[in-house]
Amino acid sequence: MTNVEKNKVTITRLTSLITVTVMVLFLVLVLLGFLMRVSQGAIIQLPPDFFYAIMTLHGLGMAGTLFVGGITAISFLLSKYVNLSTGLMKLNFGLILVGVVGLVIATLIGRFGAGWYVLYPLPFLEGAWPRWTVVTVIVSVMLLGVAWLLWQLDILRAIVVRYKLNGFLGWKYFSEKPEGEEVPPLVIISSVSVIAGALTTVFGALMLMLYLIQWINPDMHFNALLMKNLVFLFGHTIVNITMYFGLGIVYELLPNYTGRPWKSNKFIAYAWNAALVFVLVAYFHHLYMDFAQPVALHFIGQVASYLSTVPATVVTIFGAMAQFYKSGLKWKFAPLAMGLSLMGWLIGGFIAVVDSTIIVNNFFHNTLWVTSHFHTYYLLGFVLMQFAFIYDYFDVKSEGSSKLSLYMMLIGGYGIITMFAVAGVNSVPRRYASYVNIPFESVVKSGQSTAAIASIFALVLIVGVLLVYKNILSSFKNRW
Amino acid sequence: MIKIAAAVTAVVIFLIVLIALIIGKSASQKKDGVQAGLYKIRSLYFYFLIAAIVGVLFITLKPGAMPYTSLQSGEPALVVNVTARTWSWDLSTNQIPENSLVEFDVQSEDVTHGFGIYSPEGKILAQTQVMPGYTNRLRYTFTKPGNYKIMCMELCGVSHHNMMYDLFVGQTSDLKTEASKKGETK
Numbered sequence: 001m002t003n004v005e006k007n008k009v010t011i012t013r014l015t016s017l018i019t020v021t022v023m024v025l026f027l028v029l030v031l032l033g034f035l036m037r038v039s040q041g042a043i044i045q046l047p048p049d050f051f052y053a054i055m056t057l058h059g060l061g062m063a064g065t066l067f068v069g070g071i072t073a074i075s076f077l078l079s080k081y082v083n084l085s086t087g088l089m090k091l092n093f094g095l096i097l098v099g100v101v102g103l104v105i106a107t108l109i110g111r112f113g114a115g116w117y118v119l120y121p122l123p124f125l126e127g128a129w130p131r132w133t134v135v136t137v138i139v140s141v142m143l144l145g146v147a148w149l150l151w152q153l154d155i156l157r158a159i160v161v162r163y164k165l166n167g168f169l170g171w172k173y174f175s176e177k178p179e180g181e182e183v184p185p186l187v188i189i190s191s192v193s194v195i196a197g198a199l200t201t202v203f204g205a206l207m208l209m210l211y212l213i214q215w216i217n218p219d220m221h222f223n224a225l226l227m228k229n230l231v232f233l234f235g236h237t238i239v240n241i242t243m244y245f246g247l248g249i250v251y252e253l254l255p256n257y258t259g260r261p262w263k264s265n266k267f268i269a270y271a272w273n274a275a276l277v278f279v280l281v282a283y284f285h286h287l288y289m290d291f292a293q294p295v296a297l298h299f300i301g302q303v304a305s306y307l308s309t310v311p312a313t314v315v316t317i318f319g320a321m322a323q324f325y326k327s328g329l330k331w332k333f334a335p336l337a338m339g340l341s342l343m344g345w346l347i348g349g350f351i352a353v354v355d356s357t358i359i360v361n362n363f364f365h366n367t368l369w370v371t372s373h374f375h376t377y378y379l380l381g382f383v384l385m386q387f388a389f390i391y392d393y394f395d396v397k398s399e400g401s402s403k404l405s406l407y408m409m410l411i412g413g414y415g416i417i418t419m420f421a422v423a424g425v426n427s428v429p430r431r432y433a434s435y436v437n438i439p440f441e442s443v444v445k446s447g448q449s450t451a452a453i454a455s456i457f458a459l460v461l462i463v464g465v466l467l468v469y470k471n472i473l474s475s476f477k478n479r480w
Numbered sequence: 481m482i483k484i485a486a487a488v489t490a491v492v493i494f495l496i497v498l499i500a501l502i503i504g505k506s507a508s509q510k511k512d513g514v515q516a517g518l519y520k521i522r523s524l525y526f527y528f529l530i531a532a533i534v535g536v537l538f539i540t541l542k543p544g545a546m547p548y549t550s551l552q553s554g555e556p557a558l559v560v561n562v563t564a565r566t567w568s569w570d571l572s573t574n575q576i577p578e579n580s581l582v583e584f585d586v587q588s589e590d591v592t593h594g595f596g597i598y599s600p601e602g603k604i605l606a607q608t609q610v611m612p613g614y615t616n617r618l619r620y621t622f623t624k625p626g627n628y629k630i631m632c633m634e635l636c637g638v639s640h641h642n643m644m645y646d647l648f649v650g651q652t653s654d655l656k657t658e659a660s661k662k663g664e665t666k
Contacts, residue, residue, distance in 0.1 A: 289594070291618070313529065321499075325506050363604055435641075443598075
């Protein structure tokens with residue numbers, strides 16, 4: 001076996017291993033989400049410290065798990081074009097496992113409950129949770145950050161080595177007659193994603209270093225507004241590029257089913273370079289209600305959030321429509337999931353654009369409307385893209401129950417996000433362990449009833465996910 | 481505003497689903513050379529989208545409509561100093577005159593909280609974050625008398641969901657004198 005073949009086998013095995021790990025973590029985190037909704041619906045009553053702890057694990061865990069799922073899929077698909085380091089991939093997987101164990105211990109045993117965004121200075125609130133949990137979370141997220149940074153830098157290295165500086169971001173398509181070898185859209189999307197991701201992970205690491213300094217020396221304090229900017233620059237971008245990884249999957253795999261090429265051109269190059277700019281400044285919309293933030297940054301946040309719809313819809317959505325429209329494709333699980341995922345991405349994106357309007361955010365900020373947005377993005381967008389990849393990757397054949405599982409996920413998913421949106425419109429605040437003590441009957445009723453109904457939809461979703469898993473696992477041997 | 485946002489969202493989602501159904505239904509009937517037609521529509525869509533974005537930005541980014549005091553004109557009739565701590569609120573007064581511009585100067589003694597004003601019907605009216613080290617100024621004119629509530633809108637620990645306070649809005653003659661003395665009137 002040659003070195004290239006050995007490399008291919010190692011990447012395939014690692015992809016299988018990490019993908020199955022991601023599937024297990026995803027299911028556990030969905031169950032935590034179900035538990036939270038059941039508790040908010042007053043069907044059972046979780047102790048508040050446990051609720052906030054599992055809320056933290058659910059948020060941090062989902063952001064991390066889906067990012068890892070996305071970057072793994074992208075790495076496998078990219079390995080057709082570039083040489084990635086398998087040694088680094090193994091190291092990253094090890095670091096990620098240690099980080100996950102740390103987060104599980106800090107939240108489930110230590111009851112650390114400062115939320116996925118660990119908003120400064122809440123982690124240091126005296127008596128809220130044991131001191132050891134704070135350093136466990138800081139170090140665990142640092143380990144995850146190191147793994148993600150190394151992984152992204154390796155992708156960037158591998159792409160630049162092959163496609164050079166005028167190719168890796170598709171700049172050569174700016175000229176009328178691009179020369180040299182073709183750059184697949186997946187490569188451009190991956191470059192944009194990992195540049196944004198690596199850059200902002202560095203800022204995230206800086207923030208975590210400051211957290212560590214304060215943990216070592218509790219008398220030291222830092223500027224809360226600066227810390228909030230850092231955490232959302234890091235967190236928002238990581239979540240956003242997870243979605244880009246999903247789009248990379250669609251650009252790369254969809255043509256296999258439609259039989260139509262989806263090649264790079266100047267529109268794709270312009271669109272994704274614009275996306276790189278917008279993704280780095282759109283995070284300002286998380287800080288609209290921080291009136292101490294310079295007003296100009298709020299305006300930039302809204303303008304960037306609005307403009308990000310241009311490349312997304314004009315290029316990606318129209319490109320995808322041109323793939324599907326009268327293509328003669330057979331609606332197998334993977335293309336169906338990809339089509340539906342784009343619909344979820346659009347819907348989630350529009351809900352976000354509405355909320356990124358400052359005068360609207362004034363009412364929706366930190367209500368369940370926001371929760372509706374990112375669950376649509378993730379659950380009905382990225383997760384479907386990820387499952388499409390997994391189906392394609394394992395070459396899953398059982399199409400009958402696969403479609404049933406997909407429809408169950410859709411019913412469950414849209415039910416869940418509709419309940420969040422309805423509650424948001426009724427001014428139900430997010431991140432409330434219980435609605436019982438809210439002094440308005442209408443808000444209590446809305447919060448509890450939507451949560452209870454969402455619990456039923458969550459059960460439908462869970463059954464759908466389990467059916468998907470059953471089919472995937474029956475084909476696992478295809479890739480081992 | 482909430483109703484407009486929800487209605488626009490519902491209409492757009494309906495359109496997205498409709499287009500998805502049309503595209504989805506067409507997908508299984510093969511016909512070559514149809515992409516050019518779609519790309520023509522794309523040009524139109526591009527110009528429509530740019531015009532829509534410019535128009536909506538123009539309407540929604542008017543400085544006077546922003547919640548930020550640096551862009552607002554007029555002097556408040558009453559300034560209420562608000563201090564947040566886990567898990568309680570301390571207001572210099574909670575007796576608020578109706579139809580008067582009131583400024584809430586909010587500060588935190590510990591972690592970040594969210595200062596959200598709810599109407600007597602349970603609808604959120606305005607909010608700002610309460611961040612340690614900063615004083616955020618939120619202005620609001622209450623046009624109806626009643627019992628309003630302050631609710632915490634930012635995760636601040638295990639009792640975050642219990643952090644509430646009363647605000648009484650009425651005509652000056654109806655408000656409690658003792659409490660209103662604590663307010664700083666400009």
